[in-house]
Each structure stands twice: as structure tokens, then as C-alpha cells.
Amino acid sequence: MAQRIVVVGAGLGGLRAAEQLRAAGFAGDVVVIGDEQHLPYTRPPLSKEGLSGDLSHETVVFRRKASVDDVTWRLGETVASADLAARTVTLADGSDVAYDGMVAATGVSARRLPLDAPLEWRHVIRTLDDATGLRAQLTAGRKVVVMGAGFIGCEVAASARLLGCSVDVVDPMPVPLLRPLGIELGSELQRRHEQQGVRFHLGRTIARIDGTAEGPSLVVLDDGTELPVDVIVEAVGSASNVSWLVGNDLDLTDGVLCDAGLRPIAPAGPIDSVVAVGDIARFPNPLFDDVPRRVEHWNIPTETAKRAARVLLSGLDSLPTDELPPFRPMPAFWSDQYDLRLQSFGLPGFGGDDIRLLEGELADEAVMGYHRDGVLVGVVMLGLTRRSAHYRDLIIAGAPPA
Ligand SMILES: Cc1cc2nc3c(=O)[nH]c(=O)nc-3n(C[C@H](O)[C@H](O)[C@H](O)COP(=O)(O)OP(=O)(O)OC[C@H]3O[C@@H](n4cnc5c(N)ncnc54)[C@H](O)[C@@H]3O)c2cc1C
Structure with a gap:
């Protein structure tokens, strides 16, 4: 059989x-x-x-x-x-x-925050059905609060601004994308979002969400700030x-x-x-x-x-047990926010605090390098995509031999 x-x-x-x-x-x-x-x-x-x-x-x-x-x-x-x-x-x-x-x-x-507010008020975005449900809500002039300033939260914020929504982003960290990108690059992305009209509430958590049978109306932060809201997006990890x-x-x-x-x-x-x-x-x-x-x-x-x-x-004995070479995949990731293409290779988060600008200008196109014990283990490129192969090779050159 x-x-x-x-x-x-x-x-x-x-x-x-x-x-x-x-x-x-x-x-x-x-x-x-x-x-x-x-x-x-x-x-x-x-x-x-x-x-x-x-x-x-x-x-x-x-x-x-x-x-x-x-x-x-x-x-x-x-x-x-x-x-x-x-x-x-x-x-x-x-x-x-x-x-x-x-x-x-x-x-x-999608991970959920332990909040005492109905899940139907809080859109997540993992599946096509999630996204089409959210898409129908994002019409010009609506007030959107995004919980979470990671990649998906920042991308949703950019998309909502492009659709003419008013956007507030709340995150407990002091800078968006702090963990994957570090302070400098995270701050630069914050600047670019703010230029597009996004308001950040950083170092803040959600204390309460108020609403009616119609849906949410107010997000209240832990410092008492009140954010009027029509649409909430919960983008707090997985x-x-x-x-x-x-x-x-x-x-x-x-x-x-x-x-x-x-x-x-x-x-x-x-x-x-x-x-x-x-x-x-x-x-x-x-x-x-x-x-x-x-x-x-x-x-x-x-x-x-x-x-x-x-x-x-x-x-399953369907293939001979050949000696396979070591499995050493190079992680690769990209993110689009407005007209910005951000690309990453390696494991930036594996580097410590040794983060250096390798090329370009942060306010324009740039490459940030993430090092561990002086060795390049990850890069994040703002634009400059033509340099991808060069930086991938540099990470491989610094890696332990296969
Ligand atoms: C909104 C969004 C944006 C993203 N953007 C980027 C990006 O820009 N760049 C990038 O590098 N990566 C991005 N990613 C990540 C990338 O899409 C994922 O890494 C990739 O989809 C993972 O593939 P997967 O097959 O492991 O999981 P999935 O694609 O999640 O597939 C898993 C499937 O299994 C189903 N499933 C779960 N449990 C069961 C069960 N018990 N029985 C049957 N089926 C089950 C799930 O419903 C799902 O359909 C993004 C992800 C999301 C959600």
C-alpha cells in the first residue's frame, strides 16, 4: 500500500x-x-x-x-x-x-492582551479573514488605535494612514521596534511615522477600553490619557x-x-x-x-x-539516508511602511548592544549592523536593497565554519 x-x-x-x-x-x-x-x-x-x-x-x-x-x-x-x-x-x-x-x-x-474588553472590539491580523474584516473598518477619518509597535503594528499604522485614518499607537517600550532593531533605527522609524501623522504613546499600557453595543469608543492608558477610538488593532506578538x-x-x-x-x-x-x-x-x-x-x-x-x-x-526509508550538509539557513525578512522598504538578514536580535551604522545616513538610506563579540550577526537595511548580497556574504564570512 x-x-x-x-x-x-x-x-x-x-x-x-x-x-x-x-x-x-x-x-x-x-x-x-x-x-x-x-x-x-x-x-x-x-x-x-x-x-x-x-x-x-x-x-x-x-x-x-x-x-x-x-x-x-x-x-x-x-x-x-x-x-x-x-x-x-x-x-x-x-x-x-x-x-x-x-x-x-x-x-x-495572534497573542491577546488580558484586557476586560470584548475580543470583537480588538482586531488581530493573522489570516485573510482577519484582514478583510479589518479592511472594511478602515475608512477615511476613522480613529484607529494600534496596540503594539512591532512590525505588524507599524505596518498596520502605515496602511491606516494611507487610507486616511487617524492613528494612535500604544506600546510599553520606549521606542517602536526596539527589540528587533535597537534604539537608533527604531527612533528613526518613529520619526518617519510621526512625519506621516501617526501619534505614538510609548512606555504606556492600556488601562481600560470603554464602549457600547456599537463597539469601542475610548481607550484609556495607564497615565490617564484618553484616546477616542472607532477601530482597535491588537498587534502584540504571537x-x-x-x-x-x-x-x-x-x-x-x-x-x-x-x-x-x-x-x-x-x-x-x-x-x-x-x-x-x-x-x-x-x-x-x-x-x-x-x-x-x-x-x-x-x-x-x-x-x-x-x-x-x-x-x-x-x-520512512523512501530516500537513502545521505549525509546532508549542515542546515544553516540565513534568516531573511522585509517590511514595507509607506514608501520605505526595510530588509533584514541574519539575526539582529542575537547581537547585543553593539549596533553600528555600516553605510549611508539613517535619515535617508542606511545599513545597520548588529554584532556579537565583534562579529556581524545581522543587518537591517533601510532601502539600499542592491547591497543585500554583500551583507549576506559578510554575515556568512563571520559565521563559524560549516
Ligand atoms: C500580517 C502578517 C504580515 C507578515 N509580514 C511578513 C513580512 O513582511 N516579512 C516576513 O518575512 N514575514 C512576514 N510574516 C510572517 C510570515 O507570513 C510567516 O513567517 C509565514 O506565514 C509562516 O508560515 P507557516 O506555514 O509556518 O505558518 P502560517 O502561514 O501561519 O500557516 C499555518 C496554518 O496552519 C493552520 N493551523 C493552525 N493550527 C491548526 C490545526 N490545529 N489544524 C489545522 N490547521 C491549523 C493556520 O490556521 C494556518 O493556516 C507576516 C505574517 C503576518 C501574519
């Missing part, structure tokens, strides 16, 4: 896993189970050009390779649990799906979708702890019949150090799927 591989999660990682299984020669059944109703689509436009422009499934759906035409897509179905010893997943309706191999690709959800894996003796404290082959680590060692890809995979990257990390960056689902497919097929 043909072997069956079940992919849980129909996002970028799930799609890439299906493609990579076929690319590696797997001819058995591939079943992708996803809780959204949609075929896999790209998420970055949901907070950027999609939110301020045209947004529909057609505008964001991924083009699928012919190699995955025979994949079974079970959309609108949630995996409630998994029994890795029995090799089955159980759906929310109680039915079981047996597998020979399984790919965990369930990504992350939580890994791993609850369905509970009970299998895995380390799920931050995503799924994996080895360098993306296999989940159990007390008896890595599990051969399962791999994790994308945002939920916490894996070591010898390009930096041996500390396993989750990296919510665009290229990671693709890179992890490529490696994981080969490792899984070797575990």
Missing part, C-alpha cells in the same frame, strides 16, 4: 512541505489538513499593500506547482490532537487520519499553535523543539516519523550558535520544508 504523509497546517510551510516531498521523489499520498477555508496564500500583504489596497483570496493565493495537483486538501478542518506513537491525528469532529509520516506546519496565532501536540512528551515551551533535521525531540531521542516546519519549528542554526530558536521570517518555511522533507523521507 502507498505510504501516506499528513501535513497539518495549510499555510506557506504546509504548501512548501507538500512541494518538497514531491520534489524529493515521494510518490505516496500527501494529505494537507488546514483549519482555514482557503488554499495557501501569502500573509505579508495582509498588513501592507493588501490592507491599503485590493484584498481578496485571488490577490494573495500562492501559485501552486503542478507537482502538488494530486495532493488532497482538507480545508476548514482542525486537527485537535495527535498520537505520535500510534501515528494518527484526530480532527475536531473526532475522526482519525492515520499516517506514515507527518509534517507539523501550524504556524502561530503564540505557537502547538496545543494539538500536547501529550506526546515533546518540548512545546516555545514552538516544537527540534533537532537540526527538524525532527521533534522526545525523551528517547528525535522522532523519525515527524518533522516541523515554518514558524513553529525551534531548531539550532550553526550559522549563529547551537541554541534552538524559532524564526518567524518569510524564508524559513521554505528552507525548513526543503530540509524536513528529505529527513522525513529518509526516516
Whole structure:
């Protein structure tokens, strides 16, 4: 009988896993189970050009390779649990799906603040349905409060300004994007947003949200500041979708702890019949150090799927167990805010306080370098995208040898 591989999660990682299984020669059944109703689509436009422009499934759906035409897509179905010893997943309706191999690709959800205000008043932005719901609310003149000055919060603030909304951003940190970018670059982005009319309330938390049956009307900050509001966006980070894996003796404290082959680590060692890809995979990257990390960056689902497919097929004896080169993916990320393209390579957050301007002018186009023990481990580029290859090479040159 043909072997069956079940992919849980129909996002970028799930799609890439299906493609990579076929690319590696797997001819058995591939079943992708996803809780959204949609075929896999790209998420970055949901907070950027999609939110301020045209947004529909057609505008964001991924083009699928012919190699995955025979994949079974079970959309609108949630995996409630998994029994890795029995090799089955159980759906929310109680039915079981047996597998020979399984790919965990369930990504992350938007984190929520413990506020005493209805969730319907607080838009999050993780799915296409979230974004279309929010898009309908963002009409010119409406008052928007964004909770969280991270990448998604700043992108939503920029999109809302482009749509003519009035925008306040609240964050407990003293500078937007402080953790990923540092003070200098974060302050420069704040300046650019303020130039566009965004008001920041930094070092502040939300004390209360008032409203009526119609929706929210007032956000009150911890210093008593009152912000009249029509639309609230909660963009305060993410939580890994791993609850369905509970009970299998895995380390799920931050995503799924994996080895360098993306296999989940159990007390008896890595599990051969399962791999994790994308945002939920916490894996070591010898390009930096041996500390396993989750990296919510665009290229990671693709890179992890490529490696994981080969490792899984070797575990299932569908591929010879070749000696694979070390898995050292270079994390890459971008963000668009107004006409600014910000690009990042490496792990800026892994650097300490040693952050230096490497090229250009902060007020114009610039490259910031993030160092650890004097070695470049990450760069963030404001514009200057033509210099990407040069800086990627510099990070690789400083990395421990493969
Ligand atoms: C608004 C937004 C903007 C972004 N912008 C950028 C950017 O500019 N640059 C960048 O590098 N990255 C960006 N990202 C991050 C990037 O999109 C993610 O890193 C990428 O989508 C991760 O892919 P994934 O397959 O791991 O997870 P996802 O794409 O999240 O897919 C996981 C899928 O699994 C489903 N699922 C979860 N639990 C279950 C279950 N139990 N059963 C069945 N299905 C389940 C989820 O609903 C989802 O459909 C952005 C993300 C968002 C949300």
C-alpha cells in the first residue's frame, strides 16, 4: 500500500512541505489538513499593500506547482490532537487520519492582551479573514488605535494612514521596534511615522477600553490619557499553535523543539516519523550558535520544508539516508511602511548592544549592523536593497565554519 504523509497546517510551510516531498521523489499520498477555508496564500500583504489596497483570496493565493495537483486538501478542518506513537491525528469532529509520516506546519496565532474588553472590539491580523474584516473598518477619518509597535503594528499604522485614518499607537517600550532593531533605527522609524501623522504613546499600557453595543469608543492608558477610538488593532506578538501536540512528551515551551533535521525531540531521542516546519519549528542554526530558536521570517518555511522533507523521507526509508550538509539557513525578512522598504538578514536580535551604522545616513538610506563579540550577526537595511548580497556574504564570512 502507498505510504501516506499528513501535513497539518495549510499555510506557506504546509504548501512548501507538500512541494518538497514531491520534489524529493515521494510518490505516496500527501494529505494537507488546514483549519482555514482557503488554499495557501501569502500573509505579508495582509498588513501592507493588501490592507491599503485590493484584498481578496485571488490577490494573495500562492501559485501552486503542478507537482502538488494530486495532493488532497482538507480545508476548514482542525486537527485537535495527535498520537505520535500510534501515528494518527484526530480532527475536531473526532475522526482519525492515520499516517506514515507527518509534517507539523501550524504556524502561530495572534497573542491577546488580558484586557476586560470584548475580543470583537480588538482586531488581530493573522489570516485573510482577519484582514478583510479589518479592511472594511478602515475608512477615511476613522480613529484607529494600534496596540503594539512591532512590525505588524507599524505596518498596520502605515496602511491606516494611507487610507486616511487617524492613528494612535500604544506600546510599553520606549521606542517602536526596539527589540528587533535597537534604539537608533527604531527612533528613526518613529520619526518617519510621526512625519506621516501617526501619534505614538510609548512606555504606556492600556488601562481600560470603554464602549457600547456599537463597539469601542475610548481607550484609556495607564497615565490617564484618553484616546477616542472607532477601530482597535491588537498587534502584540504571537503564540505557537502547538496545543494539538500536547501529550506526546515533546518540548512545546516555545514552538516544537527540534533537532537540526527538524525532527521533534522526545525523551528517547528525535522522532523519525515527524518533522516541523515554518514558524513553529525551534531548531539550532550553526550559522549563529547551537541554541534552538524559532524564526518567524518569510524564508524559513521554505528552507525548513526543503530540509524536513528529505529527513522525513529518509526516516520512512523512501530516500537513502545521505549525509546532508549542515542546515544553516540565513534568516531573511522585509517590511514595507509607506514608501520605505526595510530588509533584514541574519539575526539582529542575537547581537547585543553593539549596533553600528555600516553605510549611508539613517535619515535617508542606511545599513545597520548588529554584532556579537565583534562579529556581524545581522543587518537591517533601510532601502539600499542592491547591497543585500554583500551583507549576506559578510554575515556568512563571520559565521563559524560549516
Ligand atoms: C500580517 C502578517 C504580515 C507578515 N509580514 C511578513 C513580512 O513582511 N516579512 C516576513 O518575512 N514575514 C512576514 N510574516 C510572517 C510570515 O507570513 C510567516 O513567517 C509565514 O506565514 C509562516 O508560515 P507557516 O506555514 O509556518 O505558518 P502560517 O502561514 O501561519 O500557516 C499555518 C496554518 O496552519 C493552520 N493551523 C493552525 N493550527 C491548526 C490545526 N490545529 N489544524 C489545522 N490547521 C491549523 C493556520 O490556521 C494556518 O493556516 C507576516 C505574517 C503576518 C501574519
